[in-house]
Amino acid sequence: MKVFVPVKRVVDYNVKVRVKSDGTGVDLANVKMSMNPFDEIAIEEAVRLKEAGVATEVVAISCGTAASQETLRTALAIGADRAILVETDADVQPLAVAKLLKALVDKEGPQLVILGKQAIDDDSNQTGQMLAALLGWSQATFASKVVIAGGKAAVTREVDGGLETLELTMPAVVTTDLRLNEPRYATLPNIMKAKKKPLDTFKPADLGVDVAPRLTTLKVVEPAKRQAGIKVADVAQLLDKLKNEAKVI
Amino acid sequence: MAVLVIAEHDNAALKAATRNTVTAAARLGGDIHVLVAGSGCTGAAQAAAQLAGVAVVKVADAAHYADQTAENLAALIVAQKAGYTHILAASTSQGKNTMPRVAALLDVAQISDIVAIEDADTFVRPIYAGNALATVRSGDAVKVVTVRTTAFDAAGQGGGAKIEAIAAAPDAGVAKLLGRELTKSARPELAAAKIVVSGGRGMGSGENYHKVLEPLADKLGAALGASRAAVDAGFVSNDYQVGQTGKIVAPQLYIAVGISGAIQHLAGMKDSKVIVAINKDPDAPIFQVADYGLVADLFQAVPELVTAL
Numbered sequence: 001m002k003v004f005v006p007v008k009r010v011v012d013y014n015v016k017v018r019v020k021s022d023g024t025g026v027d028l029a030n031v032k033m034s035m036n037p038f039d040e041i042a043i044e045e046a047v048r049l050k051e052a053g054v055a056t057e058v059v060a061i062s063c064g065t066a067a068s069q070e071t072l073r074t075a076l077a078i079g080a081d082r083a084i085l086v087e088t089d090a091d092v093q094p095l096a097v098a099k100l101l102k103a104l105v106d107k108e109g110p111q112l113v114i115l116g117k118q119a120i121d122d123d124s125n126q127t128g129q130m131l132a133a134l135l136g137w138s139q140a141t142f143a144s145k146v147v148i149a150g151g152k153a154a155v156t157r158e159v160d161g162g163l164e165t166l167e168l169t170m171p172a173v174v175t176t177d178l179r180l181n182e183p184r185y186a187t188l189p190n191i192m193k194a195k196k197k198p199l200d201t202f203k204p205a206d207l208g209v210d211v212a213p214r215l216t217t218l219k220v221v222e223p224a225k226r227q228a229g230i231k232v233a234d235v236a237q238l239l240d241k242l243k244n245e246a247k248v249i
Numbered sequence: 250m251a252v253l254v255i256a257e258h259d260n261a262a263l264k265a266a267t268r269n270t271v272t273a274a275a276r277l278g279g280d281i282h283v284l285v286a287g288s289g290c291t292g293a294a295q296a297a298a299q300l301a302g303v304a305v306v307k308v309a310d311a312a313h314y315a316d317q318t319a320e321n322l323a324a325l326i327v328a329q330k331a332g333y334t335h336i337l338a339a340s341t342s343q344g345k346n347t348m349p350r351v352a353a354l355l356d357v358a359q360i361s362d363i364v365a366i367e368d369a370d371t372f373v374r375p376i377y378a379g380n381a382l383a384t385v386r387s388g389d390a391v392k393v394v395t396v397r398t399t400a401f402d403a404a405g406q407g408g409g410a411k412i413e414a415i416a417a418a419p420d421a422g423v424a425k426l427l428g429r430e431l432t433k434s435a436r437p438e439l440a441a442a443k444i445v446v447s448g449g450r451g452m453g454s455g456e457n458y459h460k461v462l463e464p465l466a467d468k469l470g471a472a473l474g475a476s477r478a479a480v481d482a483g484f485v486s487n488d489y490q491v492g493q494t495g496k497i498v499a500p501q502l503y504i505a506v507g508i509s510g511a512i513q514h515l516a517g518m519k520d521s522k523v524i525v526a527i528n529k530d531p532d533a534p535i536f537q538v539a540d541y542g543l544v545a546d547l548f549q550a551v552p553e554l555v556t557a558l
């Protein structure tokens with residue numbers, strides 16, 4: 001069974017982004033970029049499936065600028081076998097990414113696609129579900145456990161009220177939640193090996209996909225700042241403030 | 250012109266999130282229809298019909314809607330699309346699971362987690378863990394939208410919508426529910442509570458978390474929440490997590506205990522009306538958003554607070 005893992009290059013989760021003063025977006029100049037944390041978990045899960053003999057090949061895919069090669073090399077260092085870059089300078093929104101991924105699925109026939117649940121830059125939480133819809137596949141989002149056997153995937157999902165477990169008929173799309181696994185660190189020898197693994201590049205047009213954005217960003221602003229608060233001396237003062245100043249208890 | 254709201258419910262009753270979504274729908278103008286898909290869901294349908302502003306409740310009652318799987322819900326919603334300019338659901342785990350599937354089947358973008366509506370095509374949504382607010386315009390014929398419930402008030406009662414039965418769509422039969430482990434609690438629902446008490450890694454253990462925070466939550470009638478670190482360490486289950494990738498809350502009062510205030514946590518609670526932080530580290534970032542900060546050992550301060558209340 002071949003497994004696809006789409007990975008996105010995003011601003012590192014430790015960076016607090018700054019909104020540009022002209023309101024056109026956030027300032028990405030000289031900002032540290034990394035693989036979306038949920039996608040690291042997705043790669044780790046796919047590699048574990050391969051190590052367990054369930055998967056035969058793990059293919060990492062990224063849609064974005066040439067710089068996304070770096071993200072793909074990270075995926076290869078964690079243990080993906082090969083990588084595909086769909087290279088474009090356009091702002092690829094979730095529907096476009098889902099269409100690009102569908103075109104690659106149609107070409108290569110994986111039985112499982114594992115994505116992150118959410119990219120931490122656009123916070124869309126859409127791509128996996130959209131891909132499942134376009135393929136007509138079953139889906140299990142927000143996975144915290146995945147067991148594959150006998151053409152079925154039993155996936156435990158983190159939902160608002162707790163957990164639920166679904167049994168999906170394969171092929172299927174799974175999106176990862178934080179507690180699915182703890183991704184390994186890429187070792188130096190594996191980072192070296194990753195440099196030699198195959199990385200193919202396509203353009204959206206090669207896949208026959210129109211990636212024109214459907215949403216236009218009119219402006220980006222900083223959210224209203226909270227008024228600076230105070231430090232209280234002790235529990236008695238805290239209680240007094242909550243009762244008599246804030247009047248919330 | 251009409252707006253379709255996808256109800257969230259447990260067949261017997263409507264979830265609170267649906268009421269906030271109806272308020273968002275009312276901002277768009279036009280008739281509001283609510284779709285209730287379930288199995289034996291008359292109770293939920295009747296509750297939806299009583300919401301102020303709702304004109305029609307469409308009910309699809311069939312066994313294969315019992316588990317609310319995305320495959321079946323999305324197929325039904327798409328079959329009902331005619332006449333709607335917007336399709337809205339709450340940005341809950343169910344809405345997030347289902348609506349992108351609907352959008353892709355309609356070949357339109359989804360607008361996720363909106364916090365404001367500028368006009369019928371233009372919406373405001375947080376990006377980068379709420380560190381920026383983007384105003385986006387959609388050119389698509391139908392807008393598929395998920396709504397951040399804390400940004401819209403709950404719709405009131407007093408409506409008298411017509412209830413219409415509609416045909417179920419075929420069962421896709423590709424996903425089967427094996428089981429649910431839902432947290433049972435007499436406390437208010439985290440996302441809708443007026444007061445939230447949250448604990449972080451500073452609690453030290455699950456035992457401490459419960460021993461120290463439950464008496465406080467009991468006295469305040471509060472919901473309990475947690476940071477990711479507390480959930481990862483196994484102090485409490487995943488449904489307690491507040492943050493960018495957990496639940497978004499905006500209560501009247503949020504009390505953060507032993508939580509440092511990472512941006513991902515702040516993303517889930519910084520719109521609370523009043524924030525209290527109890528942390529022994531005077532430089533913890535949580536104090537930058539706290540209205541009232543108490544630098545103290547939580548194991549002393551919290552029991553003291555409980556006694557004083």
Ligand SMILES: Cc1cc2nc3c(=O)[nH]c(=O)nc-3n(C[C@H](O)[C@H](O)[C@H](O)COP(=O)(O)OP(=O)(O)OC[C@H]3O[C@@H](n4cnc5c(N)ncnc54)[C@H](O)[C@@H]3O)c2cc1C
Nearest residue numbers: 449450451476477478492493494495507509513514529547
């Ligand atoms: C992709 C991604 C998504 C994430 N999503 C979320 C999310 O949704 N929600 C979330 O919360 N986090 C999220 N995180 C994690 C986040 O980055 C932080 O790691 C996490 O919030 C830290 O939790 P904490 O504040 O409990 O722990 P810590 O940062 O370890 O803070 C513990 C605090 O407790 C205090 N303390 C310790 N002992 C005591 C005592 N006896 N008395 C008083 N104070 C004490 C310490 O001073 C410290 O400030 C995410 C991370 C990633 C990468």
Ligand SMILES: Nc1ncnc2c1ncn2[C@@H]1O[C@H](COP(=O)(O)O)[C@@H](O)[C@H]1O
Nearest residue numbers: 006007063115116118119124125126127
């Ligand atoms: N440009 C991209 N390239 C590759 N994968 C992507 C891209 N955008 C999104 N994804 C995948 O889709 C998931 C959800 O992203 P989103 O829907 O944007 O929140 C991510 O965690 C990735 O696995």
